[in-house]
Amino acid sequence: MAHDLSGKVALVTGGASGIGEATARFLADAGADVIVADLNTDNAQTVSLDVTSESGWQAVIENIRKTRGRLDILVNSAGILRIADIESSSFDEWRMVLGVNLDGVFLGCKYAIGLMKQADGGSIINLCSISGLVGGHNLAAYNASKGGVRLLTKSVALHCARKKYAIRCNSVHPTFVETPMVSEVIAKSPDPERTRRSIEEQIPLGRMAQSEEIAEMILYLASDESTFVTGSEFVIDGGVTA
Ligand SMILES: NC(=O)c1ccc[n+]([C@@H]2O[C@H](COP(=O)([O-])OP(=O)(O)OC[C@H]3O[C@@H](n4cnc5c(N)ncnc54)[C@H](O)[C@@H]3O)[C@@H](O)[C@H]2O)c1
Numbered sequence: 001m002a003h004d005l006s007g008k009v010a011l012v013t014g015g016a017s018g019i020g021e022a023t024a025r026f027l028a029d030a031g032a033d034v035i036v037a038d039l040n041t042d043n044a045q046t047v048s049l050d051v052t053s054e055s056g057w058q059a060v061i062e063n064i065r066k067t068r069g070r071l072d073i074l075v076n077s078a079g080i081l082r083i084a085d086i087e088s089s090s091f092d093e094w095r096m097v098l099g100v101n102l103d104g105v106f107l108g109c110k111y112a113i114g115l116m117k118q119a120d121g122g123s124i125i126n127l128c129s130i131s132g133l134v135g136g137h138n139l140a141a142y143n144a145s146k147g148g149v150r151l152l153t154k155s156v157a158l159h160c161a162r163k164k165y166a167i168r169c170n171s172v173h174p175t176f177v178e179t180p181m182v183s184e185v186i187a188k189s190p191d192p193e194r195t196r197r198s199i200e201e202q203i204p205l206g207r208m209a210q211s212e213e214i215a216e217m218i219l220y221l222a223s224d225e226s227t228f229v230t231g232s233e234f235v236i237d238g239g240v241t242a
Helices: 018-029 054-067 091-116 140-163 180-188 192-202 211-222
Strands: 009-013 033-038 073-076 122-127 167-174 233-236
Touching: 009 018, 009 054, 009 091, 018 033, 018 073, 018 211, 033 054, 054 091, 073 091, 073 211, 091 122, 091 140, 091 167, 122 140, 122 211, 140 167, 167 211, 180 192, 211 233
Parallel strands: 009 033, 009 073, 073 122, 122 167, 167 233
Antiparallel strands: none
């Protein structure tokens, strides 16, 4: 069934690029009133938000309350990747990755729930990763942040269920997706062609995902077609973890 999000208000963090950008497009195509929030505000339509800032979140949510009176969908897609093992990771880098990837999702869930529960409830979708399910030797901070998002998602889902808020919360776990996050890592590597090939060879389907393939899943989780789905993790990894 085609998803109909007309009448719903959606907020997408990290919506200026990659998975967030594709998701914002899909949600809007399905009829939602979409607010895109990002650090990068090159597009004048994008609302400025640093997801690590509590006052920033409070201001964005208050603005949505005033202008729309409701929030139905939150997609926490803002995230950063640092390739570093436990020995080479600096404490500053650790804090930066945990700050954006985990604190950002904590704040987003916390403040979105406050507004969602005042109207008809809602759906929160947290961008996690297969790095929240399995470890990588050179992903110390990223693994820790995504492992945290995976279980924070379940805690949020259970809290909302217990409070009878009609707010669902789920996590999405992609493997490599062809976005600026990944192209930067490939471009900075000593032999980009070889790096790309070695990434593709790790994936049973033999290629990276496209952002739209992840956005399809997010659209389902945002819609009323998934009203019995909460606290769950959705792996989209071309067979990697199989
Ligand atoms: N691309 C992948 O292979 C992949 C795989 C698994 C999971 N993910 C996750 O999906 C999400 C989206 O990744 P992507 O590949 O689209 O990345 P991307 O780099 O293309 O986009 C991320 C966006 O987040 C924004 N952002 C970064 N820090 C921010 C902050 N402090 N406040 C607000 N916005 C901020 C950036 O400006 C950018 O627009 C991330 O959480 C990422 O960890 C990506």
